[in-house]
Amino acid sequence: MWWQPALLIVSAVTVVGYAIEVRAEPAPTFEADIRPILRAHCFDCHGATEEKEGGLDLRLVRFQLNGGDSGPAIVPGDPDASYLLARIRAGEMPPTAGKISPQETDTIARWIAAGAKTARPEPDSIAPGLGITDEERAWWSFRPIERPLISAETPIDRARTPIDSLLVASMPPGLTFSPDAEKRDLMLRAYFDLIGLPPTPDEVEQFLADGAPDAYEKLVDRLLASPHYGERWARHWLDAAGYADSEGGAMQDVVRAWAFKYRDYVIRSFNSDKPFDQFLHEQLAGDELAGPITGDLSPEQIERFTATGFLRMAADGTASGDASPEARNQVVADTLKIVTSSLLGLSVACAQCHDHRYDPIPQTDYYAIRAVFEPALDWQAWKTAGERQMSLYTAADRQRAAEIEADAQKIIAERAIKQAAYMAEALDKELARYDEPLRGELRAAYQAAPDQRTDAQQRLLEMHPSVNISEGVLYQYNQAAADDLKKYDERIAAVRAQKPDEEFLRILTEPAGHVPETRLFHRGDHRQPRQIIAPRTLSICSPEGGGAHIDSKSADLSTTGRRLAFARWLTGLGNPLTARVIANRVWMHHFGRGIVSTPADFGRLGSPPTHPALLDWLAAELRDSGWSLKHLHRAIMSSTAYRQSSRRQPGQISLDPQNRYYTRQNVLRLDAEVLRDRALATSGTLDRTMFGPPVGVREDDTGQVVVDGAVQRRSLYLLQRRTQPVSLMQAFDAPVMTTNCESRTSSTAATQALMLMNGEFWLSQASALAQRAQREPAPALAADLIAGLPLRWEALPPIWQFGYGSCDAASGRTTSFTPLAHWTGSSWQGGAALPDDRVGWVMLHADGGHPGDNPNFAAIRRWTAPADGVLAVRGALSHGSENGDGVRGRVVAASLGIAGQWQVHNGQIETPVDRIVVKEGDTVDFVTDCLEHVTSDSFTWRIELSLTTDEGLAVYRSQEGLSGPQSDAAVELASVVRAWQLAYLRLPTREELQAASDFMTSQFRYLRRVPGHTASGQSPQNQALANLCHALVSSNEFLYVD
């Protein structure tokens, strides 16, 4: 077919006009209008099977006229006289669930009234079953893929690529693409789409600075070459494949230790841009592609066997011990559901019990496809979970392991001899307590084999239990012997530990020459097997209507070759579904919705394609490029449709409110995994290690499932246990696998908000981001941004300061106070080394400290009143050594002088001061000095200050008050700028920075004044910055991508 896009508009309009005209009084025909209704509601009993209820066959109008036991079913021209309609109207038919709707009943009535017309003469005879009509065959998704030809001569509008031409061609008048997105927005979109991680600020700068016309294309290439690309796109495929690290099933949900090998295979396949047809072939028939196993597995063979893990993804109750036929058949059914929904985009599974009610998939097709898999998934010759594993041991490994085991066996033999000797020794010793002949009788009884003992011997042993020396109680007779034997055990374990690590694959393969019969199960019930069904492809996709017979048995294969043939049919020219399904999925992940919005249902109950020609173009492009997904990404991402802005254009909203015509990009919320990964990348805590066993999860105290341990790998690598989904992932719509996930929803819920506001993980990420922002240099432009901003918290001193100095007893004032210069992370001291060259031993930590060696170097913990009020001091000063003469503690209030004074030596003393009236800014110093002797002066002095102000009571505790240096406002704002850049990948505007500064000021004031609102060990500034970071990572700019 050749057409110009411009023509399409015209023809589309024509079609619409025509349709309206005709719809005035369409004459229903049997094939187009009536058969689908009867198919959905009636054919199960009146047509599909050999026996027809009441002798009535509704498959042809001719048969309806003949009728059944109750006479003709219809009287053309006279609806009211038609028995069929009477039974429907009376609600008697169908007798089971799913009544025919009033509209459908009306259609039938109109059809009868109009003479019960058929679209064409009915055949003289029809085969059993429902067959497939021309109308059904004409359904869009069954038609061959036709690549639309795009005229290159007259580029339309802003079309860059054929995709754009096709989209523009379908836009109603008045619509057009939005302007291109800003470069930074486009970059973020590409990063999240392709690798699921944010760029670094440096990468952003470099890209923005790259003025080359192909800068964007180079970016896309870089991202496609990134190993993280495979991680991001593997996740999409794992959804469709129903990946889980556990077996599911009602009982235990056993963990699948080796499932990750398949996950890693998928990542590697995407990264290497393995042709997608090959990718599918390997997953369906990797064992048949692998060739015969001679000696060690080659890397290619390992890869292909690993791929068959796809067919082992279904939940499997048989793995937790349910050996019932139901459980086995459920695994087969789920596997078929995964295969057909992900690769054919049809609800083939609906034909398990009866012919599909809406799509032309007879029940025999379901079992024909089942027959493809039955030799490997035979419910009557079931392989247990252990039997499906393939060891990756090489012959050398095996030999090495055998040698080591032989060594181990030697020690085991030695141990046995040693043990026998110990046992004999213990027995002799025990028997020595008895006299003959009892001793001899006991020995004989003991040494007799337990089942050979006479009743008398049995009784004898029961009466003398201490003679019953067993290996387990040997230690009670001879501890040294037991210890000695334990050493043997340790040696045995140590030797065995030298065996090469044995890894396994979870594979699917057929036993050689195993060709079980597949039978159709009446009503899907395995207890009601019917006729034998041969392996075939879907009837609807074969022109002759019978489905291609699958028989590729070749001499090379010891297996049936059915799956390989099926896989090749899937990706061959005869099947239009698979290429469309894959292309549609790729499009969906770039635009947030598919051209067909039901990616696993291209049948009548699915949604029709919004842009059928575009879908065909994409499918053809995929196929013709050798099934290169990376090619398809480039094709899509180079289009104007992809590159346009997501901002709603005022003129277009009313014409295209739902963006059906792609007149803008969609603003999309990040997927659960991307959200978590972005947070980790932003806070600098992401561990980018690839591959390997999954990271464990655990339930925390509040019942949430969280990552176990400190390792923060990408979310893809978290253990995907069906019954234990990670709470954060689940809240943001990651699938909880029952079978597989056809497409995700994107929900907005208050529970998500609660998780981000209050959840431990998000808070820890915010705090890590704050620390990173402080640690790393601020961007060069930060200084300019900050310059001129009023820095309003500069003048406020910290509540607690840590210094040294002296106190004049006469004046009762602190005469000097010098802040200690060095913060170790848990204490303040004079320099990195202790003692410090200049100030000596002076140091202060959370609980106390150490004074310097003369009164000019007293340790001073200074508290500054944040408000007017009355202060009460409670505390305990203690000194813990007999050496020296102890320490002196004094409370020195600026307003009052020395308010209390205590000495303590190797003991503890309370340090109460009942009442100090303070004004805002007044200091109260806690001065500790060394008295005469300068040795052993470590002290603890925990102090609690209760300040009563107009606002009420606030309690300040010295332990909580210890924190690191308070940076000045300019430094703090530079950290804000850095945090902003890390979170949003742009600098704040001046306005935004002003708002941030206001926030920091007001937080700082509050936190300083009201104790108890900082996380443990956080200074008020750090807490304020952490809170700001918390807002950044919880905000829409972080959660959504333009």
Next chain:
Amino acid sequence: LIDGDAMIETSLPLHSRRQFLAENAMGIGAIALAWLSSEQSAKAVPAKLPVEPAQFDLKPKTPHFAPRAKAMISLFQHGGPSHVDLFDPKPELSRRSGSDYPGEVQFSFVNRASKTLFGSPWRFAKHGQCGTEVSELLPHFAEIVDDVCLVRSMHTGANGHEVSIRYFHGGIPGVTGRPTLGSWLVYGLGSESQDLPAYLVLTDPDGHPVDGPSNWSNGFLPPLFQGTVLRPREPRILNLQPPSYLQGHIQNQNLAFLRELNQRHLDEHPGETDLEARIASYELAAAMQTAAAEALDISGESAATHKLYGLDHPDTREYGARCLIARRLVERGVRFVQLFLGGQPWDTHSSIRHSLPAICRRTDQPSAALVKDLKQRGLLETTIVHWGGEIGRLPVTENHGDPLQAGRDHNGQGFSMWLAGGGFQPGMTYGDTDEFGHRAVTDVVTPNDFQATLLHLFGLDHSQLSHLLGGREQQITAGREARVVREIIGA
């Protein structure tokens, strides 16, 4: 089980503003709130929905006609309470106990089946002014019979748990993926509460019922109408409170700053309703921190109330606490609350002599207490209490080899449930099973009839409350035969 209609499971396409706006049961309350201040409450979901509704929300809606009920608490007794031992006395069954059932029995477990009639080991007696006969296993229920409409002619036609429970919740036997009753109610009527989800599910410490979360699924309705689960243990809502150092003024400041960030972002994305919904979700979450904590805290209830619900006894403490919470939620405007049991305590296939009294002891007093309590607070008038399972049990014995092991198999052909308040006729029984209790024979009520009747009491016409899916109108009763059972509606 796979049925043609099961394919309606197809999730909503990821497009349109319905997607942007309205996602989860708690997603949009605050937006609704904002609209409320400027608008009268909206018309009910229109009888015929436009092809593409502009948006979905939780604004309170005017129903099709004057409602009798505003809220509903469903005490779902999953597993199949044995009606012939609890609600439906059968003298003929007792008389002929030990002889064979004279007809065809629909069994589930053929391998353990027998046709030997098994008369109830428990005595029935008349109670209340209405004189309804009740088993000695339900002494507390016996005290509320004058407030209750007892339906003895329920019928699903299928004995299996799954088939029938899906019928009750989703409207079609055996079909999953459909919206549940609670979803439809909230879809049709919106929410009366501004800081609590409209549809709450109280699950059991022993786990979920069969089918798990699909029992409170929104199906093909927007996720806004999904049930929200309250955990069986504290914390009943996860992450409801921040760590103590962030509580109070500091969190308010933090949220104010977040709002400022989001507002700037929204200003650059005009019309992006998903972003508005996200902003609203934070507002609602903040409101919930207070409201939900308050609603779930039963410590302030009087000692008399605690005693009424059996919180002073280990058998009834857990279920009683959930019943009491259900009352508190309804008091605060929650539309639909459903309690589930974990495991299948009513599924008394064996040793019914022990297992049935045990589950009655656990549930009888709290269930009756709920009705009494609602009544004394004047809430019963407008609150429907529903008590019932998806099936009943057979009159014949199962595992009859050993009398101590005897139990009863599933029975979807006839069973009982009770309803109170919200316009149901109090003090009556309705319908009959046959003389042995196997099949409902007079005034048969199906789950679709039940749904139609419930919606009617809420002022909704079940055939008109529709949602457009793939070009087809969907209702809870799915176009199936369904009648409003007017005989059990009070004057």
